[in-house]
Each structure stands twice: as C-alpha cells, then as structure tokens.
Amino acid sequence: xxxxxxxxxxxxxxxxxxxxxxxxxxxxxxxxxxxxxxxxxxxxxxxxxxxxxxxxxxxxxxxxxxxxxxxxxxxxxxxxxxxxxxxxxxxxxxxxxxxxxxxxxxxxxxxxxxxxxxxxxxxxxxxxxxxxxxxxxxxxxxxxxxxxxxxxxxxxxxxxxxxxxxxxxxxxxxxxxxxxxxxxxxxxxxxxxxxxxxxxxxxxxxxxxxxxxxxxxxxxxxxxxxxxxxxxxxxxxxxxxxxxxxxxxxxxxxxxxxxxxxxxxxxxxxxxxxxxxxxxxxxxxxxxxxxxxxxxxxxxxxxxxxxxxxxxxxxxxxxxxxxxxxxxxxxxxxxxxxxxxxxxxxxxxxxxxxxxxxxxxxxxxxxxxxxxxxxxxxxxxxxxxxxxxxxxxxxxxxxxxxxxxxxxxxxxxxxxxxxxxxxxxxxxxxxxxxxxxxxxxxxxxxxxxxxxxxxxxxxxxxxxxxxxxxxxxxxxxxxxxxxxxxxxxxxxxxxxxxxxxxxxxxxxxxxxxxxxxxxxxxxxxxxxxxxxxxxxxxxxxxxxxxxxxxxxxxxxxxxxxxxxxxxxxxxxxxxxxxxxxxxxxxxxxxxxxxxxxxxxxxxxxxxxxxxxxxxxxxxxxxxxxxxxxxxxx
Amino acid sequence: xxxxxxxxxxxxxxxxxxxxxxxxxxxxxxxxxxxxxxxxxxxxxxxxxxxxxxxxxxxxxxxxxxxxxxxxxxxxxxxxxxxxxxxxxxxxxxxxxxxxxxxxxxxxxxxxxxxxxxxxxxxxxxxxxxxxxxxxxxxxxxxxxxxxxxxxxxxxxxxxxxxxxxxxxxxxxxxxxxxxxxxxxxxxxxxxxxxxxxxxxxxxxxxxxxxxxxxxxxxxxxxxxxxxxxxxxxxxxxxxxxxxxxxxxxxxxxxxxxxxxxxxxxxxxxxxxxxxxxxxxxxxxxxxxxxxxxxxxxxxxxxxxxxxxxxxxxxxxxxxxxxxxxxxxxxxxx
Numbered sequence: 014x015x016x017x018x019x020x021x022x023x024x025x026x027x028x029x030x031x032x033x034x035x036x037x038x039x040x041x042x043x044x045x046x047x048x049x050x051x052x053x054x055x056x057x058x059x060x061x062x063x064x065x066x067x068x069x070x071x072x073x074x075x076x077x078x079x080x081x082x083x084x085x086x087x088x089x090x091x092x093x094x095x096x097x098x099x100x101x102x103x104x105x106x107x108x109x110x111x112x113x114x115x116x117x118x119x120x121x122x123x124x125x126x127x128x129x130x131x132x133x134x135x136x137x138x139x140x141x142x143x144x145x146x147x148x149x150x151x152x153x154x155x156x157x158x159x160x161x162x163x164x165x166x167x168x169x170x171x172x173x174x175x176x177x178x179x180x181x182x183x184x185x186x187x188x189x190x191x192x193x194x195x196x197x198x199x200x201x202x203x204x205x206x207x208x209x210x211x212x213x214x215x216x217x218x219x220x221x222x223x224x225x226x227x228x229x230x231x232x233x234x235x236x237x238x239x240x241x242x243x244x245x246x247x248x249x250x251x252x253x254x255x256x257x258x259x260x261x262x263x264x265x266x267x268x269x270x271x272x273x274x275x276x277x278x279x280x281x282x283x284x285x286x287x288x289x290x291x292x293x294x295x296x297x298x299x300x301x302x303x304x305x306x307x308x309x310x311x312x313x314x315x316x317x318x319x320x321x322x323x324x325x326x327x328x329x330x331x332x333x334x335x336x337x338x339x340x341x342x343x344x345x346x347x348x349x350x351x352x353x354x355x356x357x358x359x360x361x362x363x364x365x366x367x368x369x370x371x372x373x374x375x376x377x378x379x380x381x382x383x384x385x386x387x388x389x390x391x392x393x394x395x396x397x398x399x400x401x402x403x404x405x406x407x408x409x410x411x412x413x414x415x416x417x418x419x420x421x422x423x424x425x426x427x428x429x430x431x432x433x434x435x436x437x438x439x440x441x442x443x444x445x446x447x448x449x450x451x452x453x454x455x456x457x458x459x460x461x462x463x464x465x466x467x468x469x470x471x472x473x474x475x476x477x478x479x480x481x482x483x484x485x486x487x488x489x490x491x492x493x494x495x496x497x498x499x500x501x502x503x504x505x506x507x508x509x510x511x512x513x514x515x516x517x518x519x520x521x522x523x524x525x526x527x528x529x530x531x532x533x534x535x536x537x538x539x540x541x542x543x544x545x546x547x548x549x550x551x552x553x554x555x556x557x558x559x560x561x562x563x564x565x566x567x568x569x570x571x572x573x574x575x576x577x578x579x580x581x582x583x584x585x586x587x588x589x590x591x592x593x594x595x596x597x598x599x600x601x602x603x604x605x606x607x608x609x610x611x612x613x614x615x616x617x618x619x620x621x622x623x624x625x626x627x628x629x630x631x632x633x634x635x636x637x638x639x640x641x642x643x644x645x646x
Numbered sequence: 647x648x649x650x651x652x653x654x655x656x657x658x659x660x661x662x663x664x665x666x667x668x669x670x671x672x673x674x675x676x677x678x679x680x681x682x683x684x685x686x687x688x689x690x691x692x693x694x695x696x697x698x699x700x701x702x703x704x705x706x707x708x709x710x711x712x713x714x715x716x717x718x719x720x721x722x723x724x725x726x727x728x729x730x731x732x733x734x735x736x737x738x739x740x741x742x743x744x745x746x747x748x749x750x751x752x753x754x755x756x757x758x759x760x761x762x763x764x765x766x767x768x769x770x771x772x773x774x775x776x777x778x779x780x781x782x783x784x785x786x787x788x789x790x791x792x793x794x795x796x797x798x799x800x801x802x803x804x805x806x807x808x809x810x811x812x813x814x815x816x817x818x819x820x821x822x823x824x825x826x827x828x829x830x831x832x833x834x835x836x837x838x839x840x841x842x843x844x845x846x847x848x849x850x851x852x853x854x855x856x857x858x859x860x861x862x863x864x865x866x867x868x869x870x871x872x873x874x875x876x877x878x879x880x881x882x883x884x885x886x887x888x889x890x891x892x893x894x895x896x897x898x899x900x901x902x903x904x905x906x907x908x909x910x911x912x913x914x915x916x917x918x919x920x921x922x923x924x925x926x927x928x929x930x931x932x933x934x935x936x937x938x939x940x941x942x943x944x945x946x947x948x949x950x951x952x953x954x955x956x957x958x959x960x961x962x963x964x965x966x967x968x969x970x971x972x973x974x975x976x977x978x979x980x
Contacts, residue, residue: 042822044830045838061928063749063935064741073709074687075742154712156691159704195694213712214743230830233752234930237829268824268928271808275816275823504941507689508682534696543699550685550706552699553692 042281044239044263050644053259053615055630056273056286057081061266062235068228069217071149071201073156076216078196079631080238081264085226085639087199088250090123090142090191092634095317095369095527096624099254099637102370102528106250107137107200107223109174112188114575119183125174130248132222135204139170144203146178154213157198160190185572186533193633194317194526194534224636225251226262237265251636258615258642264630277303277611284618284630285609289477290355293607302613306628307621309417310410311357311428314628315368315603317527319361320479322469322486322599324517326559327547330459330467331516337596338388339444340467342397343493344486346433347406349601353482356410358602360403360430364592365585366603367430369527374582375589376431383432386593390440391447397440400432427621430602438493457494468500470510470518475503482601483519511550513558522554522598527627532585533571540568559597564588617641654968661964668956672949673726677719681943683739684709690942713739726949735950740942746950749935754954756826757931760847760923761916764854769909771855772862777898779863780870792867799860807853807926814849822846824928850927854920862905869901876900903974907966914962917955 043049057080067076070083090108098104105111109124129137146168149161164187166179180187190198202221209215219228226240240262246252267273267282270292276282278300288296293312296303305312322340324331331337350358361367362383365375383398407425411418419425442452449460457465467490471483483499490497502509502518509515524535538553541560545551551558567587574580592598608628610618619628619638626637687709688702697705710716714736717725729736735746775795779788798806815823827833827842873879874897882892921933932951939947 042824042829045828046830061930061934061938063753063938064738064744067741067744073705073712073742074690074740075744153704153708158708159701160697163698163701163704189696194696197696230832232825232829233833234756234826236825236928236930239830263829265829266824266928269925272811272815272823272926272928275811278816279819504686505680508680508685508943511682511685511689538699552702553697555699 042265042267042276044237044261047239047261047263050614050646051260052263053261053283053639053642054263054265054281055081055284056267056282057238057264058286058631059266065231065233065235066218067216068220069212069215070199071145071155071157072213072215073154077235077238079264080231081226081240081262082220082238083196083199083633084224084264084630084636085240085262086220086222086224086228087633088129088223089193089197089199090125091188092193093526093529094625094634094637095194095627095632096619098528099625099641106193107142108191111577114185117183118185118187118572119180121178121180121187123176123178123188125176126250127174128248129223129250130245131202131204132227132243132245133202135202137200137223138173139176140173141200141203142176143168143170144206145198145201148201148206148212149198152212157190160198164190183572185575186531186537188576189534195632195634197633223249225249225257225639229261235266237263239263251640254637254640257639258617258644259639262639277609280611280613283611283613283615284628285607286630287606287608290357290607293357293609294355296609300611302611304610304612304618304620306608306619307428310414311354311359311605312609313354313357313605313607315359315366315605316627316629317366317368317371317525318521318604319364319366319523320482320519320521320601320604321364321523322517322601323520323522323557324598325513325515326557326597327513328516330465333448334595335391335444335448336450337599338397339441339448340490340495341434341596341599342437342441342444343489343495344434344599345436345489346402346601347409348489349482349485350406350429351409352485353478354602354605356406356414357607358406358430358605359428360406360433360602361600362398362431362433362593363589364523364598364600365532365589366523366525366527368603369525370530371525371527372426372431374530375585376426379586379589380431382590383593388440388444390443392443395437395440397434397437398432399435402433403429403431406430441493452494455494456496464496466496466498466516468498468516470500470502470506470515472506473501473503475506479519486519510556511552513545513547513551518556519601520556521604522556523600524554529576530582530585531571531576532581532588533568533576536571536585536588537568539564541565557597559595561591561595561597563591567591612645614645615642616645617643650971653971657964657967661960664960665957668960669730669949669953672952672956673723676945676948676952677722679940679943679945681941683713683943683945684715686941686943687739712742730953735953736946738939738944738947740939740944740947746946749947750932750950750954753930753932753935754917756929757920757924757933758916760850760929760931761854761920762913763847764851764858765909765912765916767851768855768858769862769905769912772859773866773898773902773905775859776863776866777870777893777901780867780901781874781893781897783871792863795860795863798856799864801857803853803857804922804926806857807850807922810849810853811926821849823849826930846929850920850923850929853927854923862908865908866901866905869904870897873897873901903970907970910962910966911959912962914959915955917951917958 059077059079062077064076088107092104092106094102107126109126113122146161149155149158164180166181169177206212225243225246227243229239229241231238242260267276270288273285273288274292277285306314346360350356359367365371367376387394387396404425406429407418451458459465469483469487471480473480487497487499526534535554539555544558544560567584571581571584606629619626627634737743738746738749775791779792811823814821822845826846831839831842879896882896921937924931924934936951
C-alpha cells in the first residue's frame with residue numbers, strides 16, 4: 014500500500030508532463046514552434062505518403078505530388094486557370110510569352126522569363142528546360158518520358174532565354190504538356206540532375222525550389238510537409254503578384270471526413286480539400302468562420318470534370334444509340350442530384366463540364382439548339398430537353414434550405430446548372446422497341462430474347478458520392494423493367510476500366526481546362542485511332558471506346574487550328590451536337606468538390622464572387638491563392 | 647529430456663512447413679488479384695494530366711519492364727523465393743524504386759509499439775479483473791466491472807473509436823486525434839518527442855484496450871469459475887490455506903494457461919497491423935500500408951507485410967508450444 018502511495022506523485026508528475034503542452038495551446042494537430050498566424054494548413058488528399066522522403070516528381074509515382082511540391086516548390090512554362098485567373102486565365106510563368114508555333118505546328122519556340130532563380134541561387138535558364146526534356150527521353154521509365162519521346166525530335170537553346178522544340182509530327186497543342194491544369198511537366202534543375210547517375214532512383218531530397226517556397230520539414234511517416242516562404246520570393250514567378258501571405262504552408266493528412274470536420278471546427282485545418290456533402294452541411298451549420306466556393310448552398314466548387322454514365326460502346330447492347338438514349342430518358346436527374354450530392358450538384362446535359370468559362374462558351378449559346386433538338390422514337394418525334402430542370406432542383410430545395418437557394422435565374426444556372434433530359438419512360442420504351450427489345454411481364458428482353466441486364470460499376474466507399482449516383486440510376490432502370498445491377502469495383506476500377514470489363518460505370522472521360530474554351534484536353538484522345546480492340550487495354554480518356562467518323566473529322570480539324578483560334582469553339586460545339594445525338598455517355602453533372610476554407614486565420618480565399626483561381630488545394634493552380642491570402646487579424 | 651528435444655525438432659519442422667505454405671498461399675492470392683499494378687500506376691500518374699494515348703502505351707511497356715513483370719510465372723516465382731531467402735522483398739511497385747523492406751521498416755515500429763503495449767495492458771487488466779471477478783463472485787465492484795466489460799465488448803470498434811474522437815478531440819479537446827507525434831517535432835529521443843508520442847498513442851491505445859478487455863475478462867472469469875470448483879481448490883480452502891495464496895497459486899496460475907496461448911497468438915497477430923485504428927486515428931503503421939498496397943496491386947509490398955505477419959504468428963504459436971510443457975505440469979511430452 015505504501016508503495017502505491019509513493020507511486021501516486023510520480024504518476025501525477027508524469028501526467029502533468031504529458032498534459033502540460035495542452036495548456037500552452039500546442040496539444041492538437043498543428044505544427045510546433047511555428048506561429049499559427051503565419052501558417053496556412055491545407056489538406057493533402059493523397060493521404061499518408063508511404064515514401065515520404067521522395068521529392069523526385071519526374072519518377073513515376075515514387076512519392077507525393079500534391080504535398081505542396083507542385084503547388085509551392087515547382088514551376089513550369091504556363092498556367093491556365095480553371096476559373097477567371099488572377100491576371101486573366103492564361104498566365105505566362107517561366108515563359109515570357111505564349112508559345113509560338115510555325116505554320117504546320119512542327120516547331121514551337123518559347124521565350125523564357127528572365128530573373129528567375131532556383132532556391133539555391135542558380136539562375137533558371139533554357140538549359141533547365143532542355144535538361145527536363147532530354148532527361149526524360151534518355152530515361153524511358155520516367156513520368157514524362159513517353160510524352161517527350163513521342164513528340165520531340167530535338168530541342169535547342171539558341172540563347173539562355175529561348176527554347177526551340179522541333180516536333181516529330183504536327184502538334185498544335187504541344188504546349189499543353191507544359192501548361193498547368195492541376196499539374197504539368199515540371200521543370201527540373203539541370204545543375205542537380207546532371208550529377209545524378211540514375212535519375213529514376215534519385216530521391217531529390219532535400220528538393221531545391223523554383224517556386225516561392227522551400228521545404229522546411231516533413232514527417233518521415235508521411236503525415237505532413239511544411240514549406241517556408243523563400244527570402245528571395247521576388248525572384249520567382251509568383252513574386253510578380255506580390256508577397257505571399259502565409260510564411261509557412263503545412264500540407265497534412267487529416268484523416269477520414271469526420272476528423273477533417275473536427276479539425277476545421279478546432280481551427281487546425283484551414284483548407285479541407287473535399288468532404289461528403291453532409292460534412293459540408295455540418296460545417297456550414299456549426300462554424301461561422303467556414304467558407305466554401307458558394308456562400309450558401311450548393312457550396313462546392315464545380316471542377317472542370319464531368320461525371321457521366323459511361324457505357325462500354327463496344328458491347329453489342331450499347332452499340333445502338335437508341336438504347337443509350339432510352340437509358341438516358343429513364344433517368345430522373347433531380348433524384349440523382351439528391352441522392353449523390355444531396356441536391357448540391359451542378360447538372361449538365363451536354364458533354365462539357367458546366368464550370369469556368371464553359372457555360373458562357375457552350376451551355377448558354379447552345380440552349381436554343383437543345384430546346385429544338387429532336388429524337389425519333391420510331392413512333393414519333395420528341396423534344397427531350399427540359400431547360401427548367403436546374404430551376405426545378407432549386408425550387409425543390411428551397412423549402413428546406415430557405416434563403417440559401419438563389420432565386421435569380423442566372424445564379425440558379427451557375428449553381429445548379431441549366432437544363433437536362435426529361436424523364437420519359439414512354440419514349441424510352443419506344444426507343445427500346447425500335448432497337449428490337451421486347452417487354453414481357455414488366456421486364457425488358459434484348460433482341461435475342463435474353464434479359465436486358467446492365468451492370469453499373471462504381472467505386473463503392475472509395476467514391477461515395479458517385480456510388481450513390483450509380484445506385485439511384487440502377488434503381489430507376491430497375492423500375493422501368495431493366496435488370497440493372499450495381500457492380501462495386503472498389504480499387505479494381507482503374508484496371509477494369511482500362512480492360513473494358515464493364516457494361517457501364519459512373520466516372521468521367523471528359524476533363525477540360527475550365528478557363529479555356531479548347532476541348533482538345535480530352536477530345537483528342539477520343540479519336541478512333543486510339544480505340545483499343547475489345548479485350549485490349551484502352552488508354553485514357555475514351556473509356557467508352559466510342560469511335561465515330563464524324564468525331565474523327567472534328568478532332569482532325571481541331572488539330573489543324575491554333576489553341577486560341579475561335580474556330581476551336583465552333584468545332585467544340587460540333588462535338589457537343591454530335592455527342593447529344595449519339596449519347597455515347599450520359600453526362601450528369603460537374604464533379605463538385607466541397608472545399609471548406611476556415612477564415613479564422615486567413616481571408617481572401619477564392620470564391621464564386623472572387624473566382625481568381627480554383628480553391629481545391631491539390632491543384633498546382635492553387636498557388637495563386639497564397640498571394641491573395643491576408644491574415645484575418 | 648530426449649522426448650522434449652524430439653518434440654522441439656518436430657515442432658520446428660512444422661513451423662517451417664507452416665511458414666512455407668503460408669507464404670506460398672500469399673503469393674498465389676496476391677498474383678490472382680484482378681488489380682494490375684501497371685494500370686493502377688498509370689491511372690495514378692495520368693488521371694490528372696493531359697497524357698496522349700500513344701504515350702500511355704509506351705508508358706505501359708516501360709512500367710512492365712521496370713516492375714519486372716516481363717518473365718514467365720515460374721521465373722517470377724523463383725525470383726520471389728530467391729529474394730525471400732535473402733530477406734529482400736524487392737522494390738515496391740507503388741513507391742518504386744524504394745525497397746519494400748524500407749517501407750515496412752518505417753511503419754512497423756509504430757504498429758509494434760502501439761499494439762504490443764495495448765495488447766499486454768489489455769491482457770493483464772482483463773485477466774486480473776476477470777480472475778478476481780471469478781474468485782470473489784459476491785464483490786459488487788467486480789460485478790459492475792463484469793457488466794461494463796459485457797457492455798463494451800459487443801460495441802463495433804469503429805463506433806467506440808469515433809466516440810472517443812468526438813469526446814476527446816472535439817467536445818473536450820485535450821488529446822491529439824491524428825498522427826503518431828506532433829507536427830514539426832524532430833523524431834529524436836527527446837522528452838518533447840517521447841511525451842508527444844505517448845500523448846498521440848493514448849486515444850488509439852484506449853480504444854483497443856476498451857474493446858479488447860471484455861473478451862479477456864469474460865474468458866478468465868469463466869475459467870476461474872470452473873477452477874474454483876476443482877477438488878484441489880476445495881481441499882486447500884478446507885485446509886485453511888490463505889485465500890490470497892489460493893487465488894494466485896492454485897486458481898489463477900491454472901486458469902492462465904489457455905490465456906497465455908491467446909496472448910501469444912495476439913502478439914504474433916500484431917504484425918497484421920490494426921487497419922481501422924490507423925485509419926480512424928491517422929496513426930502510422932503497417933495496416934494502412936497493407937491496405938494501400940492491396941489497392942495499388944503492389945504484390946511486393948503485400949507479400950512483404952503478409953510474410954512478416956505469417957512468420958510473426960507462427961513464431962508466437964511455436965514459442966507457446968515450446969514453453970507449454972515447461973509452464974504447465976499437466977502437459978507431458980511423450
């Protein structure tokens with residue numbers, strides 16, 4: 014007993030030692046020894062980095078990318094903003110001007126910015142660009158090796174600030190490789206890599222930066238990375254916009270969604286990359302300091318990515334566009350919006366994401382065409398487009414969400430999208446009958462008499478919002494008499510998607526620049542020259558394996574015009590019309606990212622009212638946020 | 647003694663056979679997975695970028711060569727065993743070219759530390775309280791303990807873990823809810839770092855202890871309840887032997903034997919990691935490493951973790967089998 018008595022003070026002393034830091038305000042998940050008011054804490058959605066000490070981004074998947082490396086430390090020739098941009102959509106970063114192509118797009122000349130320095134004091138020059146390209150070509154196993162080897166015949170530097178690429182074949186979009194839309198081919202330091210015997214096995218730790226921040230410290234277990242503003246930040250391309258607000262950036266793995274919410278409520282996570290709609294609603298309700306892209310409902314930032322029902326168009330059942338259209342007309346998009354995003358979705362009837370500059374370029378100008386668009390069901394002609402669906406969603410939400418739901422039609426269109434296809438089971442039945450399908454006892458059979466079975470592949474809890482969308486669509490198809498089944502692929506989705514091992518899946522084959530009208534970012538890969546034979550691996554992004562001679566013509570014409578040529582908009586509209594007629598995939602909505610920003614320590618985040626960049630913190634473009642952020646107090 | 651030596655040799659032979667079969671099964675299962683590491687890698691590398699389709703075809707070919715997936719299945723199997731015998735699991739495909747052993751070596755101390763300590767605490771507390779509850783059956787306090795243990799035992803682990811998170815991370819935020827130690831604290835043997843590690847381990851360990859203690863408690867209470875009715879305990883009580891001595895030397899010691907077996911298996915099992923604990927509390931460890939490797943189709947890393955786990959569990963069982971005849975006089979080697 015005496016021994017126990019003697020132990021009590023010792024245990025108390027130990028407990029005091031353990032809990033002491035709490036009273037000094039450092040117990041929770043914030044970095045030690047860094048003033049909180051100088052620190053911006055952002056979520057890295059890559060999670061825990063198992064190979065934490067690897068910073069050589071030019072090796073394939075060896076380490077992290079969005080741990081601050083591409084946002085804060087690296088740089089490349091150009092940026093295109095998915096929103097309005099800090100100084101316009103197009104930003105010349107390491108390049109001093111836009112790319113200059115020769116007449117047949119076999120040569121691209123780049124003039125480089127002067128006065129840009131690596132963090133170790135070496136000046137950035139054309140030699141670094143040359144080294145980036147040549148190192149990839151000489152070492153085939155690196156991230157950009159294939160892209161460079163298949164495009165570049167030679168690269169020269171006639172002077173320290175000029176680079177001339179000679180291309181193996183005409184490519185009017187070659188500059189896209191060096192243009193950041195999330196990421197790009199980042200420029201590497203020649204003076205470091207030229208001393209490395211095997212660049213694929215070089216960890217680049219500690220990295221030297223071309224961006225405004227340098228590595229301060231990192232967790233060997235991959236939970237956090239801290240970057241510090243360079244003393245010579247003026248000698249970086251971000252410096253021209255002024256001094257970045259945060260002196261320190263911490264990119265952290267905050268764990269599952271519930272913990273992200275708790276961390277932000279405790280003001281220990283300034284920027285949440287993404288959470289489920291329910292998490293966003295909880296934050297909006299409980300935290301006065303949390304701000305999202307939209308001030309109120311639907312909160313999330315619509316990324317320039319278009320989730321859709323993607324058919325395997327090589328499957329006999331889906332080769333007929335009438336079948337694809339019938340399935341589209343059986344979908345009630347309002348129910349899908351409610352099931353997936355709890356109504357916080359931005360719908361799109363056409364194959365272009367309803368975000369950035371696209372609504373003004375494509376959605377609004379094509380509205381009249383969509384209203385007049387007709388399909389022949391075999392028994393009659395119908396006009397399937399309903400321009401009021403976005404408004405209907407807003408009206409549906411208003412009783413529960415109140416004033417958060419806008420009433421201005423323009424605001425409604427921006428937040429919830431414009432129109433979509435009317436749910437029309439009768440027309441769908443006629444189209445299926447036209448395609449030779451029959452309905453007996455309430456169940457549809459294929460032309461050869463077998464049950465009409467459609468599996469809808471989803472990623473399960475790896476992507477819950479899309480899984481909920483797929484489940485709702487399956488339910489709607491089932492109600493119409495189709496033997497629809499949900500097919501949870503979890504982590505096997507990338508493998509099965511490439512192999513064509515699916516009937517349909519909820520995913521995306523359309524991604525765009527967002528801030529620029531050119532659609533070749535995804536559309537070029539839809540050319541039939543890249544469609545794999547059944548059973549062979551399909552390269553991105555034409556997962557639907559759709560080939561169409563008319564589309565090939567559009568793509569070939571787009572290749573022959575310049576990136577900024579207004580003709581590319583007209584060609585883009587031609588693609589939209591063709592995709593509406595053929596319905597190779599059923600576009601659903603933008604990929605809304607619920608990025609939640611805490612204004613306790615920082616203000617000036619990008620929002621729908623001030624859309625100077627994408628707030629989603631894993632995008633390379635999000636670096637522009639750093640110069641706009643100001644301390645809250 | 648000769649009998650015991652023969653037993654050891656026979657048991658060692660069984661150990662080698664179990665490990666060999668286990669590793670082979672792991673090899674077959676991982677290679678039968680529908681996940682293609684090359685496709686997963688390409689998907690990760692290109693899903694955000696603008697990579698031309700023809701370049702992706704080239705990338706596919708390069709990665710197959712890089713990951714060593716070119717040879718026949720027999721060649722790959724032989725290479726695998728050559729590496730295993732050198733304790734080399736090769737490079738990780740999802741973190742190429744970093745060796746699998748480096749990744750495991752980084753994660754294992756966290757898992758081993760957390761799980762070993764919480765397993766031992768759970769075992770000691772569960773058995774001690776269970777033993778007392780079985781012997782002092784009229785004690786109100788111990789009866790209450792039984793009710794608590796039975797109440798906690800069926801709660802799904804993740805519910806309890808989330809509850810602890812909300813209580814100690816949000817409602818009364820006194821404990822850290824993420825990571826193995828505080829951010830920006832060098833991992834050196836300083837009191838700041840050690841205390842930070844201990845603080846960060848409290849919630850994950852507490853969740854494991856609260857959930858685990860029930861089964862040890864209930865098991866030990868049942869065992870003791872049976873042992874106290876044995877003739878030798880009754881004779882000891884009639885003979886006036888001190889109750890404390892009866893409890894420790896007559897009852898607990900005999901009742902503990904099967905519990906020791908359970909402890910050995912549990913300790914061997916710590917090499918599997920605690921996936922949910924690691925995910926919920928953001929704690930570093932081998933469980934998350936394994937799950938990520940499965941999703942990435944990283945055969946090498948999955949095989950590395952499972953091999954260590956197979957060997958760990960087998961050694962645990964082997965150790966207890968070898969110690970049994972020495973611990974329990976009722977067990978004799980013939």
